[in-house]
Amino acid sequence: MIPISDGLPTRCFPIVTILLLGANVVVFVLQMLLMSASGQEALNQAIFAFGVVPARVAADFGPATWLTFVTAMFLHGGVMHIAGNMLYLWIFGNNVEDVMGHFWFTLFYLASGFAASAAQVLASWGSNVPGIGASGAIAGVLAAYLLFFPRARVQTLLILGYFARVRALPAIVVLGLWFVLQLFNGVLSFGASETGGVAWFAHIGGFVAGLILALPWIGKARQIQWRVRYR
Numbered sequence: 001m002i003p004i005s006d007g008l009p010t011r012c013f014p015i016v017t018i019l020l021l022g023a024n025v026v027v028f029v030l031q032m033l034l035m036s037a038s039g040q041e042a043l044n045q046a047i048f049a050f051g052v053v054p055a056r057v058a059a060d061f062g063p064a065t066w067l068t069f070v071t072a073m074f075l076h077g078g079v080m081h082i083a084g085n086m087l088y089l090w091i092f093g094n095n096v097e098d099v100m101g102h103f104w105f106t107l108f109y110l111a112s113g114f115a116a117s118a119a120q121v122l123a124s125w126g127s128n129v130p131g132i133g134a135s136g137a138i139a140g141v142l143a144a145y146l147l148f149f150p151r152a153r154v155q156t157l158l159i160l161g162y163f164a165r166v167r168a169l170p171a172i173v174v175l176g177l178w179f180v181l182q183l184f185n186g187v188l189s190f191g192a193s194e195t196g197g198v199a200w201f202a203h204i205g206g207f208v209a210g211l212i213l214a215l216p217w218i219g220k221a222r223q224i225q226w227r228v229r230y231r
Contacts, residue, residue: 002157003091003174004166008149011224014094016102020109021086024134027074028082047075051130054121073113075132085134091154092145093138096214099148099221108213112140112206119205123186136202139182140210146175147214148221179207 035043050071057065076082097105116136145152150172157166186200 001169001174001177002159003088004155004157006091006095006149006152006154006171007168008095008152010094010098012098012102014097016106016109017089017093017097020093020134021089024074024076024082024086024089028076031075047077047132048130050075051132052117052121053130054124054127057121058126069114069117070110072117072130072132073110073134073137076134077132081133085138089134089138089141093141095149095152096141096144099144099217099224100214104217108144108210109137109141111213112143112210113137115209116140116199116202116206119208120199120202123201131199131202133199133202136199136206139203139206140213142175142178143207143210144214144217146171147211147218149225179204182207 031043031046034046050068052068052072056068076085093105093109096108100108113134113136116139117131120131120136150170152171153168154171154174155166156169156174157164182200182203185198186204189197189200
Protein backbone atom coordinates (compact mmCIF):
# COMPACT_ATOMS: atom_id res chain seq x y z
CA MET A 1 0.00 0.00 0.00
CA ILE A 2 1.32 3.41 -1.01
CA PRO A 3 -0.55 6.51 0.23
CA ILE A 4 -1.05 9.16 -2.44
CA SER A 5 -3.10 11.90 -0.81
CA ASP A 6 -5.67 12.66 1.85
CA GLY A 7 -8.79 14.77 1.74
CA LEU A 8 -8.30 16.87 4.87
CA PRO A 9 -8.05 20.63 4.32
CA THR A 10 -5.77 22.77 6.47
CA ARG A 11 -6.39 26.16 8.05
CA CYS A 12 -2.82 27.45 7.85
CA PHE A 13 -0.03 27.30 5.31
CA PRO A 14 2.27 24.34 6.25
CA ILE A 15 5.47 26.35 6.17
CA VAL A 16 7.41 24.03 8.50
CA THR A 17 6.47 20.92 6.52
CA ILE A 18 7.58 22.61 3.30
CA LEU A 19 10.84 23.84 4.88
CA LEU A 20 11.59 20.33 6.13
CA LEU A 21 10.93 18.94 2.67
CA GLY A 22 13.19 21.56 1.14
CA ALA A 23 15.98 20.99 3.67
CA ASN A 24 15.96 17.25 3.08
CA VAL A 25 16.08 17.69 -0.70
CA VAL A 26 18.89 20.26 -0.51
CA VAL A 27 20.99 18.04 1.74
CA PHE A 28 20.40 15.07 -0.57
CA VAL A 29 21.52 17.10 -3.57
CA LEU A 30 24.67 18.06 -1.64
CA GLN A 31 25.26 14.38 -0.91
CA MET A 32 25.05 13.56 -4.62
CA LEU A 33 27.37 16.45 -5.49
CA LEU A 34 29.88 15.24 -2.92
CA MET A 35 29.78 11.73 -4.36
CA SER A 36 30.13 13.08 -7.90
CA ALA A 37 33.09 15.28 -6.99
CA SER A 38 34.94 13.07 -4.50
CA GLY A 39 33.58 9.56 -4.90
CA GLN A 40 31.55 7.10 -2.89
CA GLU A 41 34.15 6.81 -0.15
CA ALA A 42 33.92 10.53 0.63
CA LEU A 43 30.14 10.23 0.87
CA ASN A 44 30.47 7.20 3.14
CA GLN A 45 32.78 9.16 5.43
CA ALA A 46 30.30 12.04 5.60
CA ILE A 47 27.45 9.67 6.43
CA PHE A 48 29.55 8.07 9.16
CA ALA A 49 30.44 11.51 10.55
CA PHE A 50 26.91 12.92 10.56
CA GLY A 51 24.86 9.74 11.00
CA VAL A 52 23.97 8.13 14.33
CA VAL A 53 26.49 5.38 15.05
CA PRO A 54 25.46 3.22 18.04
CA ALA A 55 29.05 2.33 18.92
CA ARG A 56 29.98 6.02 19.00
CA VAL A 57 26.99 6.82 21.20
CA ALA A 58 28.04 4.04 23.58
CA ALA A 59 31.59 5.38 23.77
CA ASP A 60 30.96 9.14 23.85
CA PHE A 61 27.95 10.98 25.26
CA GLY A 62 29.37 14.39 24.31
CA PRO A 63 27.52 17.20 22.49
CA ALA A 64 29.04 16.31 19.10
CA THR A 65 27.59 12.81 19.34
CA TRP A 66 24.14 14.04 20.31
CA LEU A 67 24.22 16.55 17.46
CA THR A 68 24.29 13.64 15.02
CA PHE A 69 20.78 12.75 16.23
CA VAL A 70 19.69 15.91 14.40
CA THR A 71 22.00 15.84 11.38
CA ALA A 72 21.12 12.20 10.66
CA MET A 73 17.48 13.19 10.09
CA PHE A 74 18.46 15.09 6.94
CA LEU A 75 20.65 12.42 5.31
CA HIS A 76 19.35 9.71 2.98
CA GLY A 77 20.75 6.60 1.38
CA GLY A 78 19.31 6.95 -2.11
CA VAL A 79 16.60 8.35 -4.33
CA MET A 80 13.94 5.85 -3.26
CA HIS A 81 14.79 6.43 0.39
CA ILE A 82 14.23 10.17 0.27
CA ALA A 83 11.31 9.93 -2.18
CA GLY A 84 9.37 7.60 0.12
CA ASN A 85 10.06 9.69 3.20
CA MET A 86 9.13 12.97 1.56
CA LEU A 87 5.92 11.48 0.14
CA TYR A 88 4.74 10.52 3.64
CA LEU A 89 5.81 13.86 5.09
CA TRP A 90 3.99 15.77 2.34
CA ILE A 91 0.73 13.84 2.76
CA PHE A 92 0.51 13.75 6.55
CA GLY A 93 2.75 16.55 7.85
CA ASN A 94 0.55 19.50 6.88
CA ASN A 95 -2.46 18.33 8.91
CA VAL A 96 -0.38 17.56 12.00
CA GLU A 97 1.28 20.98 11.70
CA ASP A 98 -2.19 22.51 11.35
CA VAL A 99 -3.22 21.02 14.71
CA MET A 100 -0.01 21.73 16.64
CA GLY A 101 1.02 25.03 15.12
CA HIS A 102 4.36 25.77 13.49
CA PHE A 103 6.53 26.04 16.62
CA TRP A 104 5.27 22.95 18.42
CA PHE A 105 5.23 20.90 15.24
CA THR A 106 8.92 21.70 14.74
CA LEU A 107 9.77 20.55 18.26
CA PHE A 108 7.53 17.50 17.87
CA TYR A 109 9.24 16.48 14.64
CA LEU A 110 12.73 16.81 16.10
CA ALA A 111 11.76 15.03 19.33
CA SER A 112 10.24 12.13 17.39
CA GLY A 113 13.40 11.85 15.30
CA PHE A 114 15.57 11.94 18.42
CA ALA A 115 13.48 9.18 20.04
CA ALA A 116 13.65 7.14 16.85
CA SER A 117 17.45 7.25 16.78
CA ALA A 118 17.62 6.44 20.48
CA ALA A 119 15.44 3.35 19.94
CA GLN A 120 17.64 2.18 17.06
CA VAL A 121 20.79 2.72 19.11
CA LEU A 122 19.39 0.61 21.95
CA ALA A 123 18.31 -2.13 19.54
CA SER A 124 21.73 -2.27 17.86
CA TRP A 125 24.01 -1.33 20.74
CA GLY A 126 27.66 -1.37 19.74
CA SER A 127 27.01 -1.45 16.00
CA ASN A 128 29.21 0.61 13.70
CA VAL A 129 26.52 0.99 11.04
CA PRO A 130 25.38 4.64 10.87
CA GLY A 131 21.65 5.35 11.02
CA ILE A 132 20.36 8.06 8.68
CA GLY A 133 17.04 9.28 7.31
CA ALA A 134 13.94 11.24 8.21
CA SER A 135 11.75 8.15 8.56
CA GLY A 136 11.94 8.04 12.36
CA ALA A 137 10.74 11.63 12.70
CA ILE A 138 8.11 11.05 10.03
CA ALA A 139 6.95 7.93 11.91
CA GLY A 140 6.10 10.30 14.76
CA VAL A 141 4.09 12.43 12.32
CA LEU A 142 2.21 9.34 11.13
CA ALA A 143 1.38 8.42 14.72
CA ALA A 144 0.05 11.92 15.43
CA TYR A 145 -2.06 11.86 12.26
CA LEU A 146 -3.48 8.46 13.23
CA LEU A 147 -4.31 9.76 16.70
CA PHE A 148 -5.87 12.98 15.40
CA PHE A 149 -7.69 11.75 12.29
CA PRO A 150 -8.20 7.95 12.46
CA ARG A 151 -11.21 8.08 10.12
CA ALA A 152 -9.69 10.40 7.51
CA ARG A 153 -9.82 8.90 4.03
CA VAL A 154 -6.41 8.35 2.48
CA GLN A 155 -6.16 7.74 -1.25
CA THR A 156 -3.97 4.64 -1.41
CA LEU A 157 -2.37 2.76 -4.27
CA LEU A 158 -2.98 -0.95 -3.76
CA ILE A 159 -0.65 -3.25 -5.66
CA LEU A 160 -1.69 -6.89 -5.98
CA GLY A 161 0.71 -8.74 -8.23
CA TYR A 162 0.32 -7.26 -11.71
CA PHE A 163 -2.81 -5.32 -10.75
CA ALA A 164 -2.90 -1.89 -9.17
CA ARG A 165 -5.77 0.38 -8.21
CA VAL A 166 -6.41 3.40 -6.03
CA ARG A 167 -8.81 3.15 -3.11
CA ALA A 168 -9.79 5.55 -0.31
CA LEU A 169 -9.00 3.81 2.97
CA PRO A 170 -9.33 5.03 6.57
CA ALA A 171 -6.10 6.32 8.08
CA ILE A 172 -6.40 3.78 10.87
CA VAL A 173 -6.09 1.02 8.25
CA VAL A 174 -3.28 2.55 6.22
CA LEU A 175 -1.15 3.73 9.14
CA GLY A 176 -2.13 0.91 11.48
CA LEU A 177 -0.94 -1.68 8.96
CA TRP A 178 2.20 0.36 8.39
CA PHE A 179 3.06 0.16 12.09
CA VAL A 180 2.27 -3.57 12.29
CA LEU A 181 4.68 -4.11 9.40
CA GLN A 182 7.40 -2.21 11.26
CA LEU A 183 6.87 -4.36 14.37
CA PHE A 184 6.95 -7.56 12.34
CA ASN A 185 10.14 -6.66 10.52
CA GLY A 186 11.70 -5.32 13.70
CA VAL A 187 11.29 -8.70 15.39
CA LEU A 188 12.73 -10.47 12.35
CA SER A 189 15.72 -8.12 12.26
CA PHE A 190 17.01 -9.22 15.66
CA GLY A 191 20.36 -10.96 15.27
CA ALA A 192 20.87 -9.69 11.72
CA SER A 193 24.42 -9.01 10.63
CA GLU A 194 25.82 -5.49 10.44
CA THR A 195 25.11 -4.88 6.76
CA GLY A 196 22.82 -1.88 7.03
CA GLY A 197 19.28 -1.93 5.68
CA VAL A 198 16.06 -0.54 7.11
CA ALA A 199 16.21 0.80 10.68
CA TRP A 200 12.96 -0.83 11.81
CA PHE A 201 13.36 0.10 15.45
CA ALA A 202 13.82 3.75 14.53
CA HIS A 203 10.39 3.59 12.89
CA ILE A 204 8.91 1.88 15.94
CA GLY A 205 10.55 4.30 18.38
CA GLY A 206 9.50 7.36 16.39
CA PHE A 207 5.91 6.11 16.11
CA VAL A 208 5.56 5.34 19.82
CA ALA A 209 7.12 8.68 20.73
CA GLY A 210 4.74 10.43 18.34
CA LEU A 211 1.71 8.82 19.95
CA ILE A 212 2.79 9.97 23.40
CA LEU A 213 3.92 13.46 22.42
CA ALA A 214 0.76 14.15 20.41
CA LEU A 215 -1.62 13.43 23.30
CA PRO A 216 -1.92 17.09 24.47
CA TRP A 217 -3.43 18.07 21.10
CA ILE A 218 -6.21 15.48 20.89
CA GLY A 219 -8.88 17.95 22.02
CA LYS A 220 -7.88 20.51 19.42
CA ALA A 221 -7.78 17.85 16.71
CA ARG A 222 -11.33 16.77 17.58
CA GLN A 223 -12.53 20.36 17.19
CA ILE A 224 -10.94 20.52 13.75
CA GLN A 225 -12.53 17.21 12.78
CA TRP A 226 -15.96 18.51 13.78
CA ARG A 227 -15.58 21.66 11.68
CA VAL A 228 -14.36 19.68 8.67
CA ARG A 229 -17.12 17.08 8.93
CA TYR A 230 -20.10 19.39 9.47
CA ARG A 231 -19.19 22.67 7.80
